[in-house]
Amino acid sequence: DRIRVLELHPGEFDDPISVSLTMHLMSDEPEYEALSYAWGTDICDKPILVDGYPLKVNVNLDTALRHLRYVHESRFLWIDAICINQHSTTERNHQVQLMGTIYPNARDVLVWLGPAADSSDF
Incomplete structure (x- = not known):
């Protein structure tokens, strides 16, 4: 089985x-962190570049990527909204089965709940 x-x-x-996407065999044990976040009901209107092509993501994912991005080095992630072709029902169904x-x-599973509130200690 392969994942992006x-x-x-x-x-x-x-x-x-x-961002760039690369395909990997799960048997090759690629190094990545998986991001879990709330898709929410936000409209996808925040542009990012995927392999040089524009893709619009929701504000929650845009904000997560900004907070998770390193200044001087790349970070390798698996994010369902980007790593799964959301326009292909066949691929989406297969990849959902692979989530287990x-x-x-x-390497790590990251959970993004959103930016810290003014009243929080973070």
């Missing part, structure tokens, strides 16, 4: 978000 791993290119918080393998094989 996202390379989140380095940048400052306000820089445009740019994708998450446990990740």
